[in-house]
Amino acid sequence: MSELFRRYGTGMALAMLSGVAIWVLAMVVLPYFVMVEYSFHPNLTVVEMGGPKDHYTLENYASLFRGIDLVNLEFPDDFRVFLRTLWGATLVTFICLVVCYPVAYYLAKVATPERASFLLLILVIPFWINEILRTFSWYIMLAYSGPLNIILKALGIIDAPVRWLSGSGGVLIGMTYAFLLFMMFPLYNALETLDRNQVEAARDLGAPTWRIHWRVVIPHAKPGIAVGCIMVFVLAASSYVVPALLGSPGTRWFTETIYSWFFEAQNWPRGSAYAFILLGLCVAFILTMMRVFKVGLTDIAK
Amino acid sequence: MSQDVELDNVTMRFGDFTAVRNINLTVRAGEFFSFLGPSGCGKTTILRILSGFTEPTEGHVRIGGVDMAGKGPNERPTALIFQNLALFPLMSVWENIAFGLEVRGVPRDKRRKRAMELLELIAMPDAADKRISELSGGMKQRVAIARALAVEPKVMLLDEPLSALDLKLRQHMRSELRAIQRRTGVTFIYITHDQGEALTMSDRVAVMSRGRIEQVGPSSEIYDAPQTPFVATFVGENNRFSGRVADIAGGVARIETAAGLLSGRAGPALKAGDKATLFVRPERLRMGADEANRLSARIHHVDFEGSFANLFLNGAADGEIIVQAANDGALPSLAPGVELALGFAPESAVVLPTGGDAGTGAGSGEMQHAAAEVAA
Numbered sequence: 231m232s233e234l235f236r237r238y239g240t241g242m243a244l245a246m247l248s249g250v251a252i253w254v255l256a257m258v259v260l261p262y263f264v265m266v267e268y269s270f271h272p273n274l275t276v277v278e279m280g281g282p283k284d285h286y287t288l289e290n291y292a293s294l295f296r297g298i299d300l301v302n303l304e305f306p307d308d309f310r311v312f313l314r315t316l317w318g319a320t321l322v323t324f325i326c327l328v329v330c331y332p333v334a335y336y337l338a339k340v341a342t343p344e345r346a347s348f349l350l351l352i353l354v355i356p357f358w359i360n361e362i363l364r365t366f367s368w369y370i371m372l373a374y375s376g377p378l379n380i381i382l383k384a385l386g387i388i389d390a391p392v393r394w395l396s397g398s399g400g401v402l403i404g405m406t407y408a409f410l411l412f413m414m415f416p417l418y419n420a421l422e423t424l425d426r427n428q429v430e431a432a433r434d435l436g437a438p439t440w441r442i443h444w445r446v447v448i449p450h451a452k453p454g455i456a457v458g459c460i461m462v463f464v465l466a467a468s469s470y471v472v473p474a475l476l477g478s479p480g481t482r483w484f485t486e487t488i489y490s491w492f493f494e495a496q497n498w499p500r501g502s503a504y505a506f507i508l509l510g511l512c513v514a515f516i517l518t519m520m521r522v523f524k525v526g527l528t529d530i531a532k
Numbered sequence: 533m534s535q536d537v538e539l540d541n542v543t544m545r546f547g548d549f550t551a552v553r554n555i556n557l558t559v560r561a562g563e564f565f566s567f568l569g570p571s572g573c574g575k576t577t578i579l580r581i582l583s584g585f586t587e588p589t590e591g592h593v594r595i596g597g598v599d600m601a602g603k604g605p606n607e608r609p610t611a612l613i614f615q616n617l618a619l620f621p622l623m624s625v626w627e628n629i630a631f632g633l634e635v636r637g638v639p640r641d642k643r644r645k646r647a648m649e650l651l652e653l654i655a656m657p658d659a660a661d662k663r664i665s666e667l668s669g670g671m672k673q674r675v676a677i678a679r680a681l682a683v684e685p686k687v688m689l690l691d692e693p694l695s696a697l698d699l700k701l702r703q704h705m706r707s708e709l710r711a712i713q714r715r716t717g718v719t720f721i722y723i724t725h726d727q728g729e730a731l732t733m734s735d736r737v738a739v740m741s742r743g744r745i746e747q748v749g750p751s752s753e754i755y756d757a758p759q760t761p762f763v764a765t766f767v768g769e770n771n772r773f774s775g776r777v778a779d780i781a782g783g784v785a786r787i788e789t790a791a792g793l794l795s796g797r798a799g800p801a802l803k804a805g806d807k808a809t810l811f812v813r814p815e816r817l818r819m820g821a822d823e824a825n826r827l828s829a830r831i832h833h834v835d836f837e838g839s840f841a842n843l844f845l846n847g848a849a850d851g852e853i854i855v856q857a858a859n860d861g862a863l864p865s866l867a868p869g870v871e872l873a874l875g876f877a878p879e880s881a882v883v884l885p886t887g888g889d890a891g892t893g894a895g896s897g898e899m900q901h902a903a904a905e906v907a908a
Contacts, residue, residue, distance in 0.1 A: 427618035434583060435632035435683055436606040445631070449622045 269502035290503030308487055308504070315484035316511060318398065319466035322405040326413040326462045327455065329406065334414055335447065338421035339429070350418075357411055365475045368404045369395070372476070400476035401483070408472055409465045413458035420454025421447070456523040463519075464512045484508055535561040535596040535609075535686040537582065537719060542591035544577050544743075551577040553743040555591070559721060559736075561686075564713050566722040566730040568754075569740035570766065575723045576691060577743075582721065583612045583689050595686060606635075611680035612689045616696065617672055619664045625675055626651070626660040632683035650678040653715070670701045670708075677712060687719045694729060706733050727767050731755065739763045759800055761884050764811040771817065772850040774809040774886060777802060785883040791827040791848035796881030806885045814842065814856040816880035823875030829853050831870045836863070845872065 235243045270286050271279075278284065297306040305313065337346045356364065371378050372394035379391040394400050424447060432442045448455070473483035488508065492501035520526070537559040544552040552574040559565045567575040580586045582593060584605040593600040595609055605612070611632075620628050627634075629650050630643035638646070644660075651657050654674035659667065667675065673693060680688055690709075694702045710733050713720045724730050730737045731751040738748045739762070746760045758764035765772070775789035785798035787810050796810045829847025841863055845853040855874065857866060866872075 425616065425618060427614045427616055428620060430585060430605070431612070431614055431618035432620075432631070432635075434585075434605040434610075434612045435635060435679070437631070437635045438606070441635060445623075445634075446620060 265502040265505065268499045269506055271499050273497045273499050290500045291507065293500065294504060294507060311482050311487050312484050312507070312511075314398075314481070315467055315508075318401065318405075318481075318483070319463050322402060322409065322466040323413075323459050323463045325402070325406045326410055327417075327459060330410060330413040330417050330458065331451075334417035334421055335443075338418050339424065339426060353411065353414065361408060362471055362475070365404050365408065365472050368400070368407065369475055372400050372403065395476060396478050396480075398481045400478070401473050401481050404472040404476040405466050405469060408469070409462045412461040412465060416454040416457035416461065417451060418454075420451040420457075424450045452523045453525050456519045456525045459519050460516050463515050467512055467515075468508060535719065536594075537687055537721065538592075538594040538597075539578070539582075540592040540594065542578070542581060542588045542593065544574070544581060544586065545589045550743055552581070552588070555745060557738065557745065557748065559687075559719060561596075561719055562717050564710065564720045564722065564733055564735045566724060566734040566737045567740055568724055568727055568730040568737050568767070570725055573740040574743040575725075575740050578740075579612070579689050579691055579721070579723050582687070583610050584608045609686035610689055611683055611685035611687075613676050613680055613691065613693045615691045615693060617676040617693065619672060619676055619679070621664045623664070624660070625656075625662045625664065625667070628664065628675060629678045629682050631679065636683075646682060647678075650682055653681070653712070654678045669697050670705060673697065673705055674708070677709070681712075681716060681718070685718060687721060688713075690720060690722045692724050692726075694724075695726070702729075709733060731767075739767060741766070757797075758811065758882060758884070761809055761811075761886050764809075764882065764884060769814050769854055770811040771814065771853050772809050772811055773848075774807070774850050777804050777806045777808050777883065777885075779804050784878050787883050789848070794825045794827075794881070795878040796825075796883045797879060799882055799884035802883060802885050808883050809850070809886045810881050810883045812876050812881040814854040816876050817853070817855045817874050818876060819855070819857065819862075819872055819874060823877050825878065825881070826873065826875045828871060828873050831866060831868050831872060833868060834866060841866070843872075845874075847874075 234246070237243075238246070269290050270288070271284060272287055272289065274281075274283060294306075294308055294312065297304075298309060299305075337349055341349065370376055373379075374391050374393055374395075378394065379388070382388045383391065394403070428446050428450075429442055432446045437445070468485055469483065470485040470489065473481060473486060477483065477486075484504070485508070488501050488504045491497050491504060495501075539555045539557045542552060542555040543550065555578065567578060569575050577586070581588050584600065584603055584607070587601070600608055620631065623631065626644060626647040629647040630638075633643045633646060648657070648660060651660055654677060656671060656674060659671065659675075664672065664675070676693065677688075694705050694709075697705060706729060709720070709722075722730070722733065731754070734751060736748060736750055737754050739746045739754060741762045747754060747758065747763045749757075754763060754767055758767065764770050773787070773789040773791055773794055775787045775794075778786045778788050778793060780786075780798050780802060783798055784795050785802055785808070786793055786795045787808055789810065794810050796812065799808075802808060827847055827849075829845035829849075831843055831845050832852075833844040835842040835844070839859055841857050841859065843855040843857055843866060845855065847853045853874070855872070857863060
């Protein structure tokens with residue numbers, strides 16, 4: 231900060247700082263405040279706002295949890311969707327981690343630099359295409375009479391076509407694909423900085439491959455794993471396009487619930503409250519990951 | 533049973549490039565053995581072959597008589613100390629040392645006990661629970677050695693482990709390494725481009741160049757009786773006088789050079805009429821002319837080093853002539869421009885054939901440059 235003043239002078243520095251401040255306030259902070267404010271009010275018509283019926287309430291937050299019966303394990307619809315989103319996003323995160331770890335290790339430590347950059351390019355190119363198009367192409371691939379079923383049938387792996395899109399399968403496949411790179415790059419970056427000699431030293435001391443990974447490679451990659459998991463989880467939990475395109479009525483995502491409260495039920499306070507509950511879920515996940523992997527915010531920023 | 537390390541006709545090729553060529557060598561059990569050579573001479577390749585990270589294209593490695601072919605680094609009785617040490621930064625000091633035992637399934641309390649013993653050996657008894665990043669360079673060095681010793685290897689392989697340390701520490705670690713080697717009795721095979729390290733620590737040294745072993749022997753033999761021009765120029769400083777051998781009698785060769793007829797000990801396979809070079813060390817060149825070989829040269833530069841001075845002179849040699857003059861009171865008279873009469877005894881010089889292999893001559897000049905850089 232003082233560096234800024236020293237280099238550009240007081241006037242210029244103030245102009246730059248106030249520019250940033252206005253942008254952050256107007257574009258980021260204020261809309262959030264509006265939503266926070268909404269979420270604590272009952273759903274009223276414009277005329278009633280500020281009138282006698284208007285008061286602060288926790289009703290919008292509480293309504294998600296109302297009707298939970300832990301004895302008979304019965305949950306209201308919105309809460310079921312919330313749980314499914316939590317479970318689904320966790321599963322997608324885990325699948326991404328399992329799929330990416332070997333690939334990232336290969337790219338960072340085994341492949342020659344030329345091959346690694348070529349393969350990274352191949353990985354990135356599909357992501358130059360719009361997310362909706364990519365997701366829709368999965369819709370085609372997974373369709374009942376789509377290419378996947380035709381190929382699997384031709385290979386004799388399945389006898390009858392599988393309805394990929396009727397359960398959660400389509401959503402999980404689509405999300406894993408959509409967010410794979412958000413796991414790949416943090417992992418790759420973390421593994422790249424691992425000194426190859428450490429792997430060789432562990433081997434020289436007699437360690438089998440799994441123990442080298444368990445004791446040397448994975449501990450080193452922890453910040454990358456944490457960042458990758460956080461990214462994928464947050465993106466998956468707040469994804470709208472993939473469940474909307476690849477989901478079926480039985481696989482509604484919490485984002486879709488929020489959307490319908492906002493735009494179908496016209497209940498902005500309820501929608502806002504649900505959005506903050508989703509935010510709370512993501513923050514809780516981030517804090518848990520930081521705790522589990524014993525990484526600080528500074529490690530993550532690396 | 534003896535745990536000699538045998539290299540039997542070992543050759544390593546990478547595509548068209550031959551990194552190591554027909555190495556035949558036996559390192560005796562309990563020996564401190566060094567491979568000395570400039571970078572790219574193949575010494576690191578030999579180390580990787582011994583440790584099992586690479587399989588030789590041809591030939592065999594035997595340790596204690598057992599052929600190591602097909603055995604990975606984790607199946608050999610060797611432990612490698614990496615140039616950058618490769619300690620595990622996320623483990624504590626004692627966990628690093630005990631890692632090899634952990635791998636072997638030794639229970640935790642036994643591991644810790646063994647780690648404490650090794651910490652005692654390396655004189656760091658209080659460092660068990662420290663983090664690697666808290667250690668100084670020399671301490672890291674010793675932890676790396678303890679980590680390797682923990683798996684009780686028959687052979688320790690060291691890849692220039694001192695190169696990252698500063699000069700004082702490097703010299704201290706030389707004697708430390710030597711002491712640890714004596715205490716444990718483990719065979720040490722040491723790779724270095726630093727002749728000071730190789731000569732001070734080793735029982736025997738192998739000087740390598742371009743994938744071949746040029747000479748194997750105790751340090752003093754390598755220095756005093758080089759057998760090839762490469763060894764003569766790579767190890768230490770040498771003044772060179774090239775010419776043609778006039779005659780050989782009683783192990784003394786006389787060689788016709790630009791500085792006149794000079795004599796020195798005849799090197800191996802030297803014949804009259806051969807193209808050859810006479811090498812004489814800077815400290816063997818004496819001022820005053822009462823020796824069998826005489827020449828004169830003019831001082832152009834003096835480097836004062838404290839207990840001695842290096843005089844650089846122009847004379848009838850290949851390159852400049854270097855004389856090491858003791859600081860015995862006569863130094864002030866030795867200034868640039870002074871003409872000196874120099875002499876040396878035939879037994880102080882060695883005459884080695886340089887004919888035929890034109891490459892060796894060109895190479896050795898380049899190597900001398902590299903050696904000078906290393907010495908600096």
